[in-house]
Amino acid sequence: MIFLRPEDDFPPIEMTNEVGLLAFGGDLTPQRLIDAYSRGIFPWYDSTQPVLWWSPDPRMVLFPENLKVSRSMQQLLKKETFRVTYNIDFKTVIKNCAEARREGQQGTWITGEMLKAYLELHRLGYAHSVEVWDGEELVGGLYGIYLQEKRVFCGESMFTRKSNASKYGFIHLVRKLAAEGVQMIDCQIYTDHLASLGAGEIPREVFLEYLK
Known part of the structure; x- marks a missing residue:
């Protein structure tokens, strides 16, 4: 190393x-x-x-065309259960991601140093956030790095305060990115949650081809 x-x-x-x-x-x-x-x-x-x-091998990614939306989520989307915005409150989203408790994880990897760095990336237009609202309450969200020239979005973290809120925001984001011509969402490492949404592992060398 x-x-x-x-x-x-x-x-x-x-x-x-x-x-x-x-x-x-x-x-x-x-x-x-x-x-x-x-x-x-x-x-x-x-x-x-x-x-x-x-830079793990294999790499967990989601191709927008492979997005899986369950029947229960389809109903939530049809009813417009939540309201979704983009880049309205990046700072609150990343802070909530830092504070979210995760199974098998002690503390957070979103340190003060990381938070400061990604706030600067947001100011420069690289780091993007998704906010999910129930009325005026922020109930979920996620953020990542948008490599627009490469048509790749690198997902970083998400949080939820109400059942399905972060998933709702993620589905909205994937559909938005697909409409913008994004070819792949980088999910970094395997989780059951991401697999349930249609993400899967590919060899790192294949992943890197999308970044050329």
Whole structure:
């Protein structure tokens, strides 16, 4: 595993270890982060660790045409149960993602350093949020990095305060991205929740072809 100084470039992807860890160190400048996502690399670590950079193989992705919408979700969408907005309150969305409790996870990987970095990416137009509302109450949301030139959206995290709220927002987002010509949503690593929505694993080398 390679140690990165602020001035160092990322090593070749092929240098990841068996769990997909490529390097540690470096920084979270906008230039570093956009370069990372454009190469299929993302940061993931907690407050007790240095910055860790990952590129797992296989890679969990969702092709918009493979989106699965259950009958129960179809009914919620038909009834317009929630209201969905985009980039209205990025800061509150990422803060709620940081505070969300997740099974098998202690603490959060969205550290203060990460939060500051992604707020800057949002200001620059790279980090996007989805807000899900029940009346005037924010009940769910998600955020990610939109590589518009590559037609790829890199999902980062989501939260929910009401049943199905984050899923509702995710489905809206996938349909919106499909209409904009996005070819793939990067989901990074496998979860049952993402698989239930139609995401699946592909070889990393295939994933990287979409980023060229």
